Amino acid sequence: KAGVTQTPRYLIKTRGQQVTLSCSPISGHRSVSWYQQTPGQGLQFLFEYFSETQRNKGNFPGRFSGRQFSNSRSEMNVSTLELGDSALYLCASRLDRVSSPLHFGNGTRLTVT
Amino acid sequence: KNEVEQSPQNLTAQEGEFITINCSYSVGISALHWLQQHPGGGIVSLFMLSSGKKKHGRLIATINIQEKHSSLHITASHPRDSAVYICAVTLLAGNQFYFGTGTSLTVIP
Numbered sequence: 001k002a003g004v005t006q007t008p009r010y011l012i013k014t015r016g017q018q019v020t021l022s023c024s025p026i027s028g029h030r031s032v033s034w035y036q037q038t039p040g041q042g043l044q045f046l047f048e049y050f051s052e053t054q055r056n057k058g059n060f061p062g063r064f065s066g067r068q069f070s071n072s073r074s075e076m077n078v079s080t081l082e083l084g085d086s087a088l089y090l091c092a093s094r095l096d097r098v099s100s101p102l103h104f105g106n107g108t109r110l111t112v113t
Numbered sequence: 114k115n116e117v118e119q120s121p122q123n124l125t126a127q128e129g130e131f132i133t134i135n136c137s138y139s140v141g142i143s144a145l146h147w148l149q150q151h152p153g154g155g156i157v158s159l160f161m162l163s164s165g166k167k168k169h170g171r172l173i174a175t176i177n178i179q180e181k182h183s184s185l186h187i188t189a190s191h192p193r194d195s196a197v198y199i200c201a202v203t204l205l206a207g208n209q210f211y212f213g214t215g216t217s218l219t220v221i222p
Binding site: 033037045048058099100101102104109113 | 143144146148152153154155156157158161196201207208209210211212213214215
């Protein structure tokens, strides 16, 4: 079974631009969640999608948004990029929302200049 | 104040030693996760616990719900265990995730 796939692996953007990151979950997994990892703040939860609906959200500004498609693939969008948005963005999928473990992708490393 | 506290932050051990990493949390949770992250970023989920104890190979994870505390033990440590170990909790209300700051483990041959 293929693992969680995130694209692209690396991305360089300039301040003010927007970016879209993609996550393809393991086949059959309906939950996709997104995380930001920085050296200063560590891992932080962004949001979770289940059956195309955002189920819960972390404490991030509205510039961070996402969506999930009917095939469970998910995209995350960050608008009006700031230098502080430079981070490793990870997504994880799981079978359901409660009782199954998380399976992480390798992440997208975003650099904002 | 962090909802999830891990200790120690850094740990160096000799190959073969028994290792314990601790995690305390202050919120009501539905599950606790132990994650392993190797250099380069990839994260692997080691355990998901809501009660008791789980064992996988040389790894053992325990949780005490009343004391809001979990431990990850590594028996007969090996250099390939060198990684960052992260404790995460799923909140009972709202299903959000909170993460500890991680424990960086180095096992020396």
